[in-house]
Amino acid sequence: MTATSRHRGHPIRYDVESDCWRYIDSGQGTVCNPNRRCGVCNQEDTPEGHDPCLGTLPCVLNACCGHGEDNCAYVQFPDGSDIRGIEAIEYFRGVKQCQN
Structure with missing residues (x-):
């Protein structure tokens, strides 16, 4: 196997x-x-090294979209807290709505 x-x-x-x-x-x-390149959006990391699917997120230390696997998505905040999985995906959607 x-x-x-x-x-x-x-x-x-x-x-x-x-x-x-x-x-x-x-x-x-x-x-x-x-x-x-990302297997979902086929883009390279941003020049700053950020996940291309997300770009630069305000008040976020580190993040990953999960690249097609929602359970692998995460957001790490400067205070040391984080959110993962579907909660992170929902966070990304909310941030993108605010940016539009």
């Missing part, structure tokens, strides 16, 4: 022979190509 997962929205598999995770579509190792 081959272990599979996702990285930045892309399906990956664990390669026992090379002891590393590889993108299923290209065979490239995830460590050698960590900044691959």
Whole structure:
């Protein structure tokens, strides 16, 4: 059985022979190509290094859209608190509505 997962929205598999995770579509190792475009929106990180699906969020220390897996989404705030999963997705939607 081959272990599979996702990285930045892309399906990956664990390669026992090379002891590393590889993108299923290209065979490239995830460590050698960590900044691959988002598998959901196909955009690169912003120049500031932010998640391309989200851009720069006000009053947020760090965030990830989950790249197609809502349970992997998170928001970390400067006070050390965080929200994860669907709660984070709802937060992103609320921020985007305020920005429009």
